[in-house]
Amino acid sequence: MGNGTHLGKVRGLGSAQHGSHHWLQQRLSALGNLLLVGFLVASLLRLPLGDHGAVSRWAADPLVAFALIMLVVSVFWHLRLGLQVLIEDYVHGDATRLLALVALNFYAIGGAAFGIFTIARIALAPVVPGPGGM
Amino acid sequence: MTVSILHRISGDGLAIVGASMFLWWLYAIAAGPEAYAAFVAIVWKDPSPEITLFHQVTNILGKVVLVGLTWAFFQHLFSGLRHFVLDAGAGYELKTNKLWSAVVIAAGLFATAATWLFILWGNLNG
Numbered sequence: 633m634g635n636g637t638h639l640g641k642v643r644g645l646g647s648a649q650h651g652s653h654h655w656l657q658q659r660l661s662a663l664g665n666l667l668l669v670g671f672l673v674a675s676l677l678r679l680p681l682g683d684h685g686a687v688s689r690w691a692a693d694p695l696v697a698f699a700l701i702m703l704v705v706s707v708f709w710h711l712r713l714g715l716q717v718l719i720e721d722y723v724h725g726d727a728t729r730l731l732a733l734v735a736l737n738f739y740a741i742g743g744a745a746f747g748i749f750t751i752a753r754i755a756l757a758p759v760v761p762g763p764g765g766m
Numbered sequence: 767m768t769v770s771i772l773h774r775i776s777g778d779g780l781a782i783v784g785a786s787m788f789l790w791w792l793y794a795i796a797a798g799p800e801a802y803a804a805f806v807a808i809v810w811k812d813p814s815p816e817i818t819l820f821h822q823v824t825n826i827l828g829k830v831v832l833v834g835l836t837w838a839f840f841q842h843l844f845s846g847l848r849h850f851v852l853d854a855g856a857g858y859e860l861k862t863n864k865l866w867s868a869v870v871i872a873a874g875l876f877a878t879a880a881t882w883l884f885i886l887w888g889n890l891n892g
Binding site (some may be wrong): 669684685688707746 | 774777778780781782785786788789792793795796798799802803806810811839843846847849850853881884885
């Protein structure tokens with residue numbers, strides 16, 4: 633590699649190989665978000681949100697719980713890709729950038745795992761006995 | 767240009783604030799009626815007669831954040847749809863491009879206003 637311009641240094645090396653993969657994943661998860669977040673927003677507008685019983689019965693329905701889990705996967709996948717671009721554009725310096733990317737992965741993977749766990753907990757909540765129970 | 771930066775701002779806002787609030791909400795549902803009531807008392811409305819100053823502040827802040835997230839959702843949705851069209855190779859003519867950028871911004875604001883009018887209307891009649 634010469635010490636020419638930035639363009640001169642990379643010309644001929646080919647792409648970094650990850651660009652089109654990232655691009656495609658962002659579009660695929662965008663499509664998932666379109667359907668799933670659309671479903672969530674429509675549901676939120678119809679639900680009596682102050683009523684814990686009604687909200688948890690809604691979320692515990694197998695189809696709804698499944699859609700919510702898919703939503704968490706799609707949304708957190710999409711936001712990881714999006715925030716990665718933000719970091720790559722605005723966070724300079726190798727160490728800080730690495731740190732930011734590590735933090736992003738913790739947030740994305742940890743957040744998704746937490747979301748899926750809480751949905752599973754709602755859907756598979758221990759059966760509470762009738763009046764007189766907890 | 768403006769639409770592009772709004773896409774990024776709304777997307778990052780949804781990713782950080784929106785996703786966190788969604789997880790907080792899911793946790794509150796899973797944790798039971800009392801945790802859920804505590805969540806509602808912070809974010810939306812504390813029904814207690816002796817409402818704390820903290821809750822007075824967060825009740826207002828919560829609504830500001832929710833309105834902001836509603837806008838971010840619609841803005842990101844519409845500018846995202848615009849990106850799908852651009853990905854297909856259409857809409858690059860200067861006039862068309864300008865027109866749809868303006869439509870995207872207007873639609874985002876309109877949908878946000880419509881949503882909150884719907885919520886207010888439901889609150890008044892519920």
